[in-house]
Amino acid sequence: MKLNTNIDYQAIAEKLQGIETTSDREGLTKLSLDYYHFSPILQEQLADKRGDLVVFPTTEDEVLQIAQVCVQNRIPLTVRGAGTGNYGQCIPLQGGIILDTTKMNQIMSLKPGIACVQPGVKMAAFDKQARKIGWELRMAPSTYRSASIGGFIGGGSVGMGSINYGQISDHGNLQRVRLVTMEEQPRVIELQGDEVQNVLHAYGTTGIITELAIPLAPAYPWQEAIVIFADFMTAAKFGQALSDSNGIVKKLVSIHADPIPRYFTALQSYIPEGKHGALLMISAYDFAAFEDLVKEYQGEITYSQPGSAIKGNSLLEFTWNHTTLHARSCDRNLTYLQTFYFTLERLEKLYQQYQQEEGGDEIMIHLEFLRAGDKAIPAGLQLIRYSTEARLKEIIAEHESQGAFIANPHVYTIEDGGNKQIDPQKVAFKQQVDPNGLLNPGKMRGYYSTMNNEQ
Amino acid sequence: MKLNTNIDYQAIAEKLQGIETTSDREGLTKLSLDYYHFSPILQEQLADKRGDLVVFPTTEDEVLQIAQVCVQNRIPLTVRGAGTGNYGQCIPLQGGIILDTTKMNQIMSLKPGIACVQPGVKMAAFDKQARKIGWELRMAPSTYRSASIGGFIGGGSVGMGSINYGQISDHGNLQRVRLVTMEEQPRVIELQGDEVQNVLHAYGTTGIITELAIPLAPAYPWQEAIVIFADFMTAAKFGQALSDSNGIVKKLVSIHADPIPRYFTALQSYIPEGKHGALLMISAYDFAAFEDLVKEYQGEITYSQPGSAIKGNSLLEFTWNHTTLHARSCDRNLTYLQTFYFTLERLEKLYQQYQQEEGGDEIMIHLEFLRAGDKAIPAGLQLIRYSTEARLKEIIAEHESQGAFIANPHVYTIEDGGNKQIDPQKVAFKQQVDPNGLLNPGKMRGYYSTMNNEQ
Numbered sequence: 001m002k003l004n005t006n007i008d009y010q011a012i013a014e015k016l017q018g019i020e021t022t023s024d025r026e027g028l029t030k031l032s033l034d035y036y037h038f039s040p041i042l043q044e045q046l047a048d049k050r051g052d053l054v055v056f057p058t059t060e061d062e063v064l065q066i067a068q069v070c071v072q073n074r075i076p077l078t079v080r081g082a083g084t085g086n087y088g089q090c091i092p093l094q095g096g097i098i099l100d101t102t103k104m105n106q107i108m109s110l111k112p113g114i115a116c117v118q119p120g121v122k123m124a125a126f127d128k129q130a131r132k133i134g135w136e137l138r139m140a141p142s143t144y145r146s147a148s149i150g151g152f153i154g155g156g157s158v159g160m161g162s163i164n165y166g167q168i169s170d171h172g173n174l175q176r177v178r179l180v181t182m183e184e185q186p187r188v189i190e191l192q193g194d195e196v197q198n199v200l201h202a203y204g205t206t207g208i209i210t211e212l213a214i215p216l217a218p219a220y221p222w223q224e225a226i227v228i229f230a231d232f233m234t235a236a237k238f239g240q241a242l243s244d245s246n247g248i249v250k251k252l253v254s255i256h257a258d259p260i261p262r263y264f265t266a267l268q269s270y271i272p273e274g275k276h277g278a279l280l281m282i283s284a285y286d287f288a289a290f291e292d293l294v295k296e297y298q299g300e301i302t303y304s305q306p307g308s309a310i311k312g313n314s315l316l317e318f319t320w321n322h323t324t325l326h327a328r329s330c331d332r333n334l335t336y337l338q339t340f341y342f343t344l345e346r347l348e349k350l351y352q353q354y355q356q357e358e359g360g361d362e363i364m365i366h367l368e369f370l371r372a373g374d375k376a377i378p379a380g381l382q383l384i385r386y387s388t389e390a391r392l393k394e395i396i397a398e399h400e401s402q403g404a405f406i407a408n409p410h411v412y413t414i415e416d417g418g419n420k421q422i423d424p425q426k427v428a429f430k431q432q433v434d435p436n437g438l439l440n441p442g443k444m445r446g447y448y449s450t451m452n453n454e455q
Numbered sequence: 456m457k458l459n460t461n462i463d464y465q466a467i468a469e470k471l472q473g474i475e476t477t478s479d480r481e482g483l484t485k486l487s488l489d490y491y492h493f494s495p496i497l498q499e500q501l502a503d504k505r506g507d508l509v510v511f512p513t514t515e516d517e518v519l520q521i522a523q524v525c526v527q528n529r530i531p532l533t534v535r536g537a538g539t540g541n542y543g544q545c546i547p548l549q550g551g552i553i554l555d556t557t558k559m560n561q562i563m564s565l566k567p568g569i570a571c572v573q574p575g576v577k578m579a580a581f582d583k584q585a586r587k588i589g590w591e592l593r594m595a596p597s598t599y600r601s602a603s604i605g606g607f608i609g610g611g612s613v614g615m616g617s618i619n620y621g622q623i624s625d626h627g628n629l630q631r632v633r634l635v636t637m638e639e640q641p642r643v644i645e646l647q648g649d650e651v652q653n654v655l656h657a658y659g660t661t662g663i664i665t666e667l668a669i670p671l672a673p674a675y676p677w678q679e680a681i682v683i684f685a686d687f688m689t690a691a692k693f694g695q696a697l698s699d700s701n702g703i704v705k706k707l708v709s710i711h712a713d714p715i716p717r718y719f720t721a722l723q724s725y726i727p728e729g730k731h732g733a734l735l736m737i738s739a740y741d742f743a744a745f746e747d748l749v750k751e752y753q754g755e756i757t758y759s760q761p762g763s764a765i766k767g768n769s770l771l772e773f774t775w776n777h778t779t780l781h782a783r784s785c786d787r788n789l790t791y792l793q794t795f796y797f798t799l800e801r802l803e804k805l806y807q808q809y810q811q812e813e814g815g816d817e818i819m820i821h822l823e824f825l826r827a828g829d830k831a832i833p834a835g836l837q838l839i840r841y842s843t844e845a846r847l848k849e850i851i852a853e854h855e856s857q858g859a860f861i862a863n864p865h866v867y868t869i870e871d872g873g874n875k876q877i878d879p880q881k882v883a884f885k886q887q888v889d890p891n892g893l894l895n896p897g898k899m900r901g902y903y904s905t906m907n908n909e910q
Contacts, residue, residue: 113675113740134589134673138702166701172744173702193747215702215740218589218673220568244829246621247593247628247670285568285670289627292648374699374830 007075009053012097015069020056020103027054031080031098036088038324039335040386041410046088051078051098058103060180060188060210067186067208070097070438077182078440079204081120081151084143086321088412089155089203093442099208101150113216114175119150119209124310127219131308135216138165138173142320144309150209153177157201158379160252160281160309160316161217162370163243169200175215179207181433189433198429203414205444206426207433219308221284222251224315226267226303227294228275232257233348235276236367236378238297240344242280243369243376248290249283253369254319257351260364260383263327264318270302279315281307320381323366327383337396339380340372340405347378350402361385363395380404413445422446462530464508467552470524475511475558482509486535486553491543493779494790495841496865501543506533506553513558515635515643515665522641522663525552525893532637533895534659536575536606539598541776543867544610544658548897554663556605568671569630574605574664579765582674586763590671593620593628597775599764605664608632612656613834615707615736615764615771616672617825618698624655630670634662636888644888653884658869660899661881662888674763676739677706679770681722681758682749683730687712688803690731691822691833693752695799697735698824698831703745704738708824709774712806715819715838718782719773725757734770736762775836778821782838792851794835795827795860802833805857816840818850835859868900877901 013021022028032050036042057063070077076096083090092098104118110129117126124145127136139161141147152159153174158167165173174196179189188210191198198206229235239255242248255278261271271277278299282290284306294301309316318326324336341347347365354363364383369376386392396406411417414426427446430439437447468476477483487505491497512518525532531551538545547553559573565584572581579600582591594616596602607614608629613622620628629651634644643665646653653661684690694710697703710733716726726732733754737745739761749756764771773781779791796802802820809818819838824831841847851861866872869881882901885894892902 113738164701170702171700171748172704172741175743193743194751240829245626246619246826246828247625249627283568286627288630288648293626296649371701373701374695376829 034083034085039410051092054098056103081148084147085155136219138217142322166371176213178211203443205440222281223284224307226270227278227299232276248286252281254279255367257365335386338407489538489540494865506547509553536603539602540610591674593672597777621826631668633666658898660895677736678739679762681725682733682754703741707736709734710822712820790841793862
């Protein structure tokens, strides 16, 4: 792959007549970032990466035009949504054009059960419309209010709602997607069914998403609740039991070991010092059954309010990676890990182990329950008191040696952050739709390690 | 307990002025039956059991009046819904009054997510109304069109929809219930939350249900489908995979080993001889993803039609115990078992074992997938070619020795058909609400074995 390093971006911007662009320093800086600063390692690796020109298409035709210019001039193209990712998914490692999708924000159609949207539609804004007809997104991250649907599909994987619908990669969670290719003659292709796997969590390396058909979930009147527990493992077991309660409809099961709740300034009065907290969204229809379950686990409900998360006062914004955000706003030394414990036994062992260490707060356990295949499992988004990269690696190794799986959020390639496997299908697909390797170059490790197609 | 065996039922009927009654032989016979004839053992034990008077109350006040008369005269009282059970749940072992609830058929309220009904409301008729506002029952048996909601709560446990909501005993699947007690002065009590466990699958031994508050499920446009497979275990694995596909919304996953489909006269053209069939209800919104999954398992979709099961042409009426019904209409020697295999490995072992026996068709495997606690599991409603009671016991023992759990449908007590355990909470509750043991006497084994309260 040869990228053109001698580009006149002003001339390029002029070629893209009718499409909004920016190349001022402030704009370039802002739109060359995401939340990679959650990781001190990524912070060091990515801090100086900048695009050279940002384009703001509003239509598929404009995307085709941009793709054509990039291919002709061998310019790297990095697609971004709202930039709410944490792994540098949309950081332009090799400069070039940043395609900001936030102005492709039209809901093309919205019907019971299914919607068709442009990628830049914001999730909460979408739900506001969808809930009017009794539906909502199947899943969304804690950045729901600012995140875009296309960004979540391209860079995310799970979130609020995953306790019901699992991961975006589960059969059926994305029905259809339209893509602009980066072939010599860019064109629009449409993927359906399992073909959509090629764009999921691919960081925009396998085509530029221009439209998505997404299945919806029935909207419930959600009741948000905080439950406190004296003992962490009881809180964790309660989370599992709630997740496994087939008769209690829920959307969020988030468990926070003491002292994590101390970082939640706005929730101090609901979670006394020394207590472990569960942050939950439960169907109002099932709230009485939920209260019985709380009693069974000796929990205490300290907060209970209706909340659809569309507004900013939602508990959602203390869960998933917003937990990390709040913690880091108090202490910049904190970072996090993403861990599949799979079982409560393994969780307990690891919890005890780090509790007994000096200080006992190098690792603070934060769990999000989600459906993974045949079960609801506790996934850890533990807070880590960062010291050195070597120590972080050691912690990861300790977890892995006990059978936990870590999806490392301190790397920026697709594979290293995921299951460490090169996905030959995704690589083959990229070779077809992006033969010059111009899309988000450097992110799909498998593409570069297998390609001999220097051009 | 002393029952009055010298009752003038005509005088009793006269006392119950304003309440419809019948004591003609035909009526008494018809309303002293359910589908216990599925079991040759129960058939022999229960065939001659008859009530002496049937009453058809329409209101709670009339139920109170009936209860009062029964208590005063020490008359056994057996409550029945539509009589679609299979274990003699509503058979009057000691005669007496049969309280038929089918005329208590008012929907008291119907709102999104929750309804309040009298016990005699028929399930399909209810859903016809509920679907108009976008909701439906969380679960229902294959006798959905004739079965009553109260009968299902009192005598059932799982059905269509259990792949999502598990068992009726799961937290939240019954919100509230009103009961008339059989105390010296009968009264109305209301159970909420986990207290409702006292009436679930209790065969009407713990009070007379007069009203139920039931949570609903969002209604989908269901698509019914038949998928055929060359290999049984592939069909079973497909059933598990579909059950575990968190992104594909479904309501029914029913797998039938060859030659069971041969008993389905109306489905012959969709399931060729030698093939194994899956009878399914899938959300139309997720049908494309479903088709991909079918391909992955080398299945072939031979039938696909919209169907809400409210009408009589639904695949539902070939699943759950309608499978047994169809088979028995061809061969009266067939009966069935209810088996939790828990894992596909155990299922395969048992499938192979009986396949290799002479004839290979003493046991024909029929699976229904349902959520049981933390997982979706294959439950067997195997057809059994009945020879002797001894052989049936042997088959049960063979299954149990391999770790399968059999909920024996050839016994009429609550405990022996369930988990073989006396439930002290239910027994204590019965002692409180039915101190004379008049409700459906003989069905709750734990009550008689623990009571010293001869009166």
